[in-house]
Amino acid sequence: MEASLVDYHVADAWDEIVDTDGSIRPAYREVVDSLRSMRGEDLRGRAEQLARTFTERGVTYAYGGVERPFPLDPVPRIIEAAEWAQLSAGVIQRVRALECFLNDAYTEGVVFNEGIIPRRLITSSPEFNRAAVGITPPNGVRIQVAGIDVIRDERGGLRVLEDNVRIPSGVSYVMENRRAMTRTLSGLFSGRSVLPVDLYPQRLLNALKQAAPVGVHDPVIAVLTPGVHNAAYFEHSLLARRMGIELVEGRDLVCHSNKLYMRTTSGEARVDVIYRRVDDGFLDPLHGNPSSLIGVAGLFNAARAGNVTIANAVGNGIADDKLMYTYVPDLIRFFLDEEPILDNVETHRLEDRDVLIEVAADIGNYVIKPVDGAGGAGIVIGPQADDETLAATREAIIAAPRRFIAQRVVAISTHPTLIEGNLAPRHIDLRPFCVNDGNSVWVLPGGLTRVALPEGALVVNSSQGGGSKDTWVIADHGPGDSAISTPTPWRAVPETVRQDGPSSLNRSDQQ
Amino acid sequence: MSTFFSGGWRLHIVHDTGFVYDGLAHGSYNEARLTPASLPTQAVLSTEVRAVPGAERWSYTDYWGTKVTTFQIDSPHESLRVTGESTVETSSARTPQGNLSCTALLDEAVVDRFYEYLAPTPRTLLPEEVRDAYAIPLLSDDPHASAAAVSERVRSLLTYAPGTTEVQTSAQEALDRGVGVCQDFSHLSIALLRSIGIPTRYVSGYLHPHEEAKVGETARGESHAWIEYYAGSWNALDPTSGAAVGARHVVVARGRDYADVTPLSGIYHGAPASGLGVTVAITRLR
Amino acid sequence: MREPSLLARMAESLFWIGRYVERADDTSRIIDSYLHRMLEDPTENEDVACRTLLAIMGVPTDRVDKVTTPDVLELLAYDAASSSSIIGSLSRARENAQGSRDVISTEMWECLNTTWFELPARRAQVSRTGPHAFLRSVRDRSSLFAGLTDATMNRSDAWRFVTLGRGIERIDMMTRLLAVRIASGVLAPDWGTLLRAAGAEEAFRQVYPGQESTELIAGFLMLDPYFPRSALFALTSVEGDLAALSDNAIRLGSRGDAQRIIGQARTTLEYSNPDELIHRLSEILELITTACADATEAITLRYFDKATWVQWESEAE
Known part of the structure; x- marks a missing residue:
């Protein structure tokens, strides 16, 4: 049997590979040719090899209490340079607007005072963290990492489905998917200039360095994980290793005199920046859930004193609240004076x-x-x-x-996916990852394409029995071309560290 | 020599509180809200928060505008004692301010601005029946009259009885029991006023017990709570005593309910703790 | 360039990875040699032999009825819930490696992870191939892990904690083997089995061809300075690791307690008269056993002590 698209029936949605007239979309022609030259069992064999590689490397996701490899489909998702340029500009624009919004919401509140959006949006949000008021990010950045979920609608248009600016996860699968694909299906890449994805850890490390407390030039940075039983533990561990920094748990950390330390075999060592993968409510038992075992008592006040930076910032949940999502186009117009590049659903x-x-x-x-x-x-x-x-x-x-x-209800686009040895349409989305170092917002070329594996399923998520695809952004002029990943400047708003002022957010209420 | 505010008093307050542990406590992290607020109607002349065992202290102003003193005690300790000592000048009671009608308070702009003082919290959540029975009949278009009436109704619903409720007690629970302390009177008043659309906030502070206090005489005071409602301006009401809020009242903190103004909160690990009891010594200086 | 600091919790994980992998290795050797002996000598009392084996491994046998070889295999090889069994040890090693993945090499992690994933299949194969293949694969994987540890890790504190754990476990196992030989009297395993169980048979015969006396064998297992599994060799290596660690972690008291404890034990052993060894064996074994336990405690106190979960209590006026 040939692994072809002969028997492939396009579902009632935009298909990423097969056009409405049954022809193959230009971006995919070479890959489809390569796939055609493979025998069906070869492709299945490669798919099994991919799964085995993941199990060995521990690229797993805890689902229903069982550790299982995050299924990687052998058919890649391809995005051409021109479309990627538009898409990345669109997500960068969103991140810039959300940064401005968060900075404003936790300080002056101009956006509310001007009547752009109701103040109630944040005061009624459980994610509005009042303890975070007065914690000033040293370089003005609150969203070091963002994941902006994008889908393609019935007519082929890209739309933002949701913003994730708290602790978006999944970037490790992007890196591991590429690693596995180049090792197992190297033939598919031949002749294509696919933009690399392994720059991410260095970009993130740089963003974390830039976020260091004022006056700290060579910061000690650590990744804070809830522990080995967390579903995304693999990712925390991978990022720590690839950045060459410590992976710590709450019990490794302690605060003294508003400074953060980690416990080492040679005593306590200062930590300047934590890239935390622990939810707001569990970060500091003094200011959140008092029974949290995975946080660090005193962390918020250490951050408030300007002695440690928490990345992403505490309280970002007001920006990716799905009700706030409906106002993001307004935020873009208000803060950036631009029209939204990407539409909402x-x-x-x-x-x-x-x-x-x-x-x-x-x-x-x-x-x-x-x-x-x-x-x-x-x-x-x-x-x-x-x-x-x-x-x-x-x-x-x-x-x-x-x-x-x-x-x-959007019939989000489908993509041919290997299901029980045959290619069948499955719905997909895309999560591009953005890193903000305070000077510019950078987007990792590609991102995580997630596949809803059950037939017809529209909810695409790893925790809902999903899989993923390697996502290729094709360079315009050949490998190494950086023209389309040039960072877009972001207006950083460094503020002087406020020691002990009244919270301006509430000023009008104090009179 | 006079005070800043005509008719005001100068008060010296020593607020003692803390915990004793059934063994040793370690790694204790604490936040105290024991510093009186500086306000147009209240001047703070001196203030200090101390802890025993001694510890380095920091402070910050929280979201609600309250000064918070933070400290950490690393060494194992058997008890923790925290003292807030302040000298404050107060002002006499003011006539009600603000001329918004109750209808005007329902305006979207007002609701949006004061949403936090209109939405129920777990401590101030009441079923509609309670609102219909106790608040709606008192609602006029004048928020001042409505607030005064609700405050009076609360005094008829609850009997003042120290020790009958705890810090976690909600307005509903106090109402069911028919008893409470200032905190419960305030929570119930807040719940009822918010239910009829009047923004209302919780105020914690101190009350000098004697209306005709002698200068220089130290009285056994108390931690006190009352409310403020909005009618274009904020106005204070003391639903526990019904007395006007004035020279005898010292404001420390404001918030949606008790949870936002907790005088002393913290975490530690070690043996279980029990409260040391609170004493407030209050002396009229002028 | 400063040596990177090592988290206390990581150090503890690394130490236990070293111990658990060594434990799986040693346990597989011991079980294998016992099974071998029973096959060679069908007159052997199975119940007694099994009880002896369990005693060596510190697994209580309060059972009144007969203990059989399958029982022993279940308890010492397959019982995932027991930290004394091979599968239990390898699972714990992998669990610890999960928490310290960023200080061990990817190859070490993949070795433990793959081993762990393959355990159910290997266990299932036992019914067809017998336990030997299973035990053999455990030794192969342990050796691979030990090799990767030495070949892929920087000679940093992280590496030293792995070898430290390995060394302490090795001493512990050797003393257990010999202690049973003394304690069980007539029921004791013969010296040939003991040599095999200690992985020392070939090494011994190279040094003492054609000879086999109690004195020589006990002396070899305890005092040989060149055989890597002898008690003296392991003590010396552990002492070296501790010395290197305290150089990197100077605190109050320039010499760590653990180093002093191990150093004293090593000295006692090194300068004891080989001719008297056999007569003082039980006394010396006890001394070493105590030293190992005390040293582990001292290491824990000094390097791992603080890495514990804290249960916060909240308090509010």
């Missing part, structure tokens, strides 16, 4: 009573998402849900409209 705010009534009445035709859900949790796809689920969802949105948004 049409989204309805349920706090508007008329909208709520309309959505509740026709709930089977919407996608309902919790505003703070991560990993696809709690998403209800109207047309695919049973009556019982729909009834429960209707009740939930009426009881707490602030907690949900409603979106149009």
